Amino acid sequence: MSLNTFKETLKPCTNQSISQSSSTSYNFETKSVNPRKPPKSSLSQQLLRLEDHTSLIQNKPQTPKKQNHFELKRKYEKTEEEEVEEEEEKGIGVGKPKLDPLLLDQAGPYEPLVLSSLEGKPPVQVPASINCRLLEHQREGVKFLYSLYQNNHGGVLGDDMGLGKTIQSIAFLAAVYGKDGDLPESSVSKERQRTMGPVLIVCPSSLINNWENEFSKWATFSVCIYHGPNCDLMVDKLEARGVEILITSFDTYRIHGRILSDIEWEIVIIDEAHRLKNEKSKLYEACLAIKTPKRYGLTGTIMQNRLMELFNLFDWVIPGCLGTRDHFREFYEEPLKHGQRSSAPDRFVRVAGERKQHLVSVLRKYLLRRTKEETIGHLMLGKEDNVVFCAMSELQKRVYQRMLLLPDVQCLINKDVPCSCGSPLKQVECCRRTASDGVIWPYLHRDNPDGCDHCPFCLVLPCLVKLQQISNHLELIKPNPRDDPDKQRRDAEFAAAVFGEDVDLVGGNTQNKSFLGLSNVEHCGKMRALEKLMSSWVSQSDKILLFSYSVRMLDILEKFIIRKGYGFSRLDGSTPTGLRQSLVDDFNSSPSKQVFLLSTKAGGLGLNLVSANRVVIFDPNWNPAHDLQAQDRSFRFGQKRHVIVFRLLAAGSLEELVYTRQVYKQQLSNIAVSGNMEKRYFEGVQDSKEFQGELFGICNLFRDLSDKLFTSNIIELHEKNRKKDDGTHSKEDLNVRGMYFVPEKDITTASFEGAESSKRKEEECTAVAPALEDLGIVYAHRYEDIVNLGPAKIKEKKEQTMHLDYPPRQPKASTAGKKKLDTITGKENTGTVNPITIHKKNQYSILARSMGMEEVQFSKWLLSATPAEREKVLKDYRKRKEKIPNG
Structure with a gap:
């Protein structure tokens, strides 16, 4: 049926949240709490699948796949009348988006959302045709934006990616400009347009079409694009008041900002506002010249690398709200960074806590930040972010070692060592400022044999790139045929130097x-x-979904996928813009497409791939926001399955340092923006020469980590120090870290079972060890167990119920797995355990025994069992329990 017919069938109903929306003030303390915690799986469950996956393939029914192919065939055999009917139902004929049944359950009644109602003036309200399609958190966002508008200042809508910041902005504009949904322009709208100026929207060029399409679907604005040719015509239309909404890109505004800044804008909206993080950029300077106090930023990553980025964004939105730059640095940035040091004195930690609370209270006036778990978590099955440390091959390790021994790298490592010539100066100030005997340095300075002003620091970036390439795949350090001959010759010399006597094993020092x-x-x-x-x-x-930053790495992965026989799609920077959405649609609808290869840069924004429930990030990025954006392509509204992310890191390589810096940056962001209490893992302080610790400084970048469990040791040290300070040895703490693969029994239970229980536990651990060794996984943990994402979480009351959707949460891998398990079963851990946890584990053990299986074997069975089989086992267990008195 058509959209108009649908509207007529809806009956008006009362809604408490809507009736209260007429208030003009916004309650900034309001937080929607997700009453349900998404289910968690673990790496162990993935690994336990491996042993039985061959039999699963043989016994797997083929009916669903045939049905999907039949449906696809039927789709192309539809008659013309059926296609017209479908288009009418989807709202294509009236330019409106399809109304998802799940969305209808969560959306509101068909009535306006009143934002302000004053006597003698028309009410400011979101039209009913828009309000009925908004989710509850989106209505709250519209109220927040209007409260800022009423007070004549700007703010930041900092919702997670995929929560509809664009839609909230359009609904807010429709209310302010008096738009009435599908109806022709009203007298109120025309009057407000005469008295109010136009709206400027600045966004990445790849999102311009998305903004234009969303405006056409949700409201009746006069929208123009200021991008590409004919920009002068848009200026003439603006002066003639023929434009209500002007959309432009960052690059266009940076170039033509002087022309656009002369216009009196009513409202300015910057999408992906974290692009304003650098106060020295021309874009930031151009945006400062915008003439309007009503500046709004939309971003899901408010802070990426440094706390000063937070200041730059809010100083543009509400100038002066955080004081001067020097004041922010002294009052907020330095105390927060030094208070996060692992060995910070109690006084530093206390001051950091006070400043953190003060900063959050200030930001709360101008910032609304919600996560998916808070808002639409009950509509999805959750996401799990696993960080997996893979052992490099023996050949990779040897090549990595040779790279660290090159004169170029040694010049950087020993820069602060006293010069060997007997001079009191350091090497960087004397004889070893250059590396003329190196492999990389001579090529960089082929036109300047005496070196440059930045020597030897000009070598840092090229050397880091090479180390990252070795960590990912040895083929990446060979010459690229697309490069010029001079660079190919230099890369061939470098490859020969680091391959050494292993050159034949990799097929020579030229591209394979x-x-x-x-x-x-x-x-x-x-x-x-x-x-x-x-x-x-x-x-x-x-x-x-398989992500990589390197297009050459994608080429290698593509050949690997073809060899394995998997159906796949691919999208990178060379994919035409017009073809990208069709690739996405084809992958989402086609059962034969099992893998989607994506470049992280090209696939980081604007793609909705909710058919995928496994995300692999093959190589980490220095900026944590990039990896989080990649994950978000799958974990969006409409995802019907539990999403599991795997970030692959090369253990003992530079990638471990990249990841730990990601953790550091994300923790600082959570402290400043969400007010979280974060664990203090690291001794290093960003931008501090005195406290470089284990994270910062050139020497750390090129440190040999091959004989260390770098990340594992840092986390273990934190746990030991915390337990020492608390005076506790809680088993719960070890489980929360998620660092072991084999499920352990409770200490309390183990103490009654004695040595036999410990022996059985060791046998279970030994049974899983071959799977770990075969995979080459050294260590693993959950990212959410290391970093608290989002605002402080409310602990939920656990019920004494038993579910068979997943086995009890299993801990994850550690390199020293057996040693750790011995520690767990020893006398050292004598802390008390939650009785509910004991009860649930006892139930699980009894259930496993009733099936004639050990716990690990029963876990494997659960992974492959159908929901009906699980329900039958649970019903049989309950029946037997009812027959036994006090069972």
Whole structure:
């Protein structure tokens, strides 16, 4: 049926939240709490699948796949009348988006959302046609934006990606400009347009079409694009008041900002406002010249790398709200950074806590920040972010070691060592300022043999790139045929230097043209782990997103996927813009497409891939927001399955340092923006020469980590220090970290079972060890167990119920797995355990025994069992329990 027919069938109803919306003030303390915690799986469950995945493939029914192909065939055989009917139902004929049944359950009644109602003036309200399609958190966002507008200042809408910041902005504008949904322009709208100026929207160029499309779907504005040719015509239309909404890109505004800044704008909205993080950029300077106090920023990543980025954004939105730059640095930035040091004195920690609370209270006036878990978490099955440390192959390790011994890298590592010539100066100030005997330095200074003003620091970035390439795949350090001949010759010399006597094992120091050679996983630790994991996922009909920053790495992964016989799609920077959405639609609808290869840069924004429930990030980025944006392509509204993310890191390489810096930056962001109490893992302080610790400084970047469990040791040290300070040895703490693969029994239970229980536990651990060794996984943990994402969470009351959707949460891997388990079962851990946890684990053990299985074996069975089989087992268990008195 059409949209108008649909409207007539809806009956008006009362809604408490809507009736209270007429208030003009916004309650900034309002937080929607998700009453349900999403289910968690664990890496152990993924690994336990591997042993039985072959039998699963053989026993897997083929009916669903045939049905999908039949549906696809039926789709193309539809008659013309059926297609017209479908278009009418979807609202294509009237330009409105399809109304999802799930969305209708959560949306509001068909009535206006009143924002302000004053006597003698028309009410300011969101039209009923828009309000009925908004979710509750989106209505709250509209109220927040209008409260800022009423007070004649700006603010930041900082919702997570995928929560509809664009829609909230359009609904807010429709209310302010008196738009009435599908009806022609009203007298109120015309009057407000005469008295109010136009709206400027600045966004990435890739999102211009998205903004234009959303305006056409949700409201009846006069929208113009100021981008590309004919920009002068848009200025003439603005002066003639023929434009209500002007959309432009960051680059266009940076170039033409002087022309646009002369216009008196009513409202300015910056999408992806974190682009205003650098106060020295021309874009930031151009945006400062905008003439309006009503500046609004939309971003899901308010702070990415440094606390001063937070100041720059809010100083543009509400100038002076955080004081001067020097005041912010002294009053907020320095105390927060030094209070987060792992060995910070109590006084520093106390001051940091006070300043953190003060900063959050100030930001709360101008910032609304919600996460998916708070808002639409009950509509999805949750997301789990696993960080997996893969052992490099022996060949990778040798090449990595040779790279660290190159004169170029040694020049950087020893820069502060006293010069060997007997001079009191350091090497960087004397004889070793340059590396003329190196491999990289001579090429960089081929036109300047005496070096540059930045030597030797000009070597840092090229050397880091090479180390990252070695960590991912050895083929990446060979010459790229797309480069100029001079660079190819230099790369061939570098490859020969680091391959050494192993050059024949990698097929020489020039690009390998063999398909089988490139797709072989033998010499790549990450691909070896990926091969086994993907085999398990495909056998379970999972769909996979595979991200990499390197296009050359995508080429190698593409050959690997072809060799394995998986159906795939690919999207990178070379994919035409007009083709991208069709690739997305095809992947979401086609059962034969199992893997989507994506470049992180090209696929980080604007893609909705909710058919995928497994996300692999093959290489980490220095900026944590980039990896989070990549994950968000799958974890969006409309996702019907539990999403599991795997970030692959090369253990003992530079990538561990990249990841720990990600954790550091994300923790600082959570402290400043959300007011969280974060764990203090690191001794290093950003931008501090005195406290570089284990994270910062050139020497840390090029440190040899091959004989260390760098990340694991830092987290373990934090846990030991915390337990020492608390005087406790709680088993719950070890489980929360999620660092072990094998489920352990409670200490209390184990104490009654004695040595026999400990022996059985060791046997279970030994049974899983071969799977770990075969995968090449050294260590793993959940990202959410290390970093608290979002605002402080409310602890939920646990019920004494038993569910068979997932086995009890299993801890994750540690390199020293067996040693850790011995520690857990020893006398050292004598702390008390939650009696509810004991009760649930006892139930699980009894249930496993009733099936004639051990716990680990029963966990494997649960992973492959159908919901009906699980329900039958649970019903039988309850029946037996009812027959036994006091069971």
